[in-house]
Amino acid sequence: MSPVLITFYFLAAFTLATAFLTIYSKNPIHSAIYLVLCMVSIMGHYLLLNAQFVAIVQLIVYAGAIMVLMLFTIMLMNLNKEDEVHKPRITRLGAIVVFILMSIVLITIFINSKTIMGEYDSSGEDFQSIKVLGKVLLNEYMVPFEFASILLLVAMIGTVLLTKKEKDQK
C-alpha cells in the first residue's frame, strides 16, 4: 500500500467514526466537538486530492466560523434532557424517508461521476492554484457563482430583518 492510500484509510476511518459519534453522543457539546473533528478530517481529504485552497476554506468556514457559532449557541441554550422536545413517531419516519432519498441521490451521483483529474493532469495547468480557480469560477461558472452570492445576500438580509425590532412595539 502506498502512503497516500494508508493516509486515506486512516482519514476515512476517522471521518466516519467522528460522524457517528456526533450522532450518538448524548451531550450536545460533545456532539459539536466531534463534528468539529469531522470537519477538520474532511480538510485532510481535500489535501489528499491536492486541493489546498478548498482545504483551507473548509477549515476557515466550517471549523473556524460555523462550528464556533454552533458551539456558542449550544453553550448559551443550556440543553438539558428535560427540555428536549417530544418527537412524535411520524417525524422519525420522515427522517428515515429523507435519509433514504438522500442516499439514493448521493449514490447515483457517485456512480455517474467521472474522474476528470486525468484531463486536468494532461492539460499541464496547475489546477490547484487560486488564480486558475478564480478564472474558472468567474468565466465558466459565472452565473451559478453570482446566484450563490445573491442567495447568501438574501439570507443575510433575512437575518438582519429578524433581529430588528418592529417600530410600533417600542
Add this chain to the structure above:
Amino acid sequence: MDSAFIIEKSVFIVAIFAITMVMAMYSTWAERKVAAFLQDRVGPNRAGWGGLLQPLADGMKLFAKEEFFPNTPNRFLFIVGPAIAMSTALMTSAVMPWGDKLEIFGRTVILQATDIDVALLYVFGIISVGVYGIMIGGWASNNKFSLMSSVRAASQMVSYEIAMGLSIIALLMMTGTLSLKEIAAQQAGMNWNVFYQPVGFLIFLICAFAETNRTPFDLAECESELIGGYHTEYSSMKMGFYLFAEYANMFISSAILAVLYFGAYNYPGMQWMVDNVGVNAANILGIVVLFIKICFFIFFYMWVRWTIPRFRYDQLMHLGWKILIPLAIVNIMVTGICILVFK
C-alpha cells in the same frame, strides 16, 4: 527529496519553535518591565541581571505547583483546552518568511518552513481554530464565569475575524497573491504596504488586538467581571500554557503585521548590500531587521495594554460590527477604484 533538504527543514522547524518559545518567555519579562516603566516603577530586578532570569523562575514555579482539577465531568476536555490553545499558537509560524535566502555550502536555503500557495489563508484558518482552546477549556471548567468567558471569546473572535478578513482583501487586491513569501518580496526597498494601505493596516491592527485577546479587548478574561475568565479554574502548567499561548500569539501576530504591512525583512539599501557585501550578510541583517520590527510591535501591544482601559462589551461589538466592517468595505472600494485609475 534529498536528505539534505529534510535535515535543513528539520533544523529550521526546531529553530523556529525554539525562537517562538524564547520570545514568548521573554515577552512576559518585557511586559513587566514595560508596565513598570509606564507606571514609574522598577519592575522585576531580583532574579539575574535586570530580572532576566525571572521567566525561568516563573516557569519553574508553574511546573512545581499542584495540579488542581475542579469538580467537572469533563476532565479530558479540561486538559484538551490549553493543549489546543498552545498548539494553534505554534502552528502559524510554519508559513512565515523569516528572511529571503541564505547560501550555505553552495545550497540556497529559503528561510521559511514551507511556502504554500495559500499561506495567508492558512494563517487565518489556524487563528480561527485557536478560539476552541478558550471555548472548550472554559466550558469544561464547569464554572459559570468560565462559561461566560468562552461565550464572549467566541462571539468576539467571530466578529473581528470578518473585519480582519475584509482588511486583508484590500491588501490582496494590490499584491495579487496569497503567498507570504511573495508579499514580502514585493515590498523590497521602502515599498512597504503600510504606505499604500494605511486604513487597512489600522483595521488589521485593531483586529489583531481582539484576536489575541489583549487589552483593550481582553473581555474573555475580564477580571473585574469574570474573576479570571476561562482560566479561573486552571492551575499549574495548564494555566501556564494559556498564558504562554497568549504571548506566542502576540509574537506571531506581530510577525504577521511586520510581514504584511511593514516590509518583512526588507530594509532600505538591501539590494546594495546584496551586490557589495554578499548575499548571506545582507540576509542575516534582513532577519535582524524583521526581529526589530516584531519587537517594536510586541512593545506596541504592551504600550497599549498599559495605556487604554478595557472596552465595555457592547462598545466592543459596536466597534467591530458598525465601525470596522463598513470602514473595511469602503477601503476595499477605494482600493479598487485606485487600482482601476492608476494602473
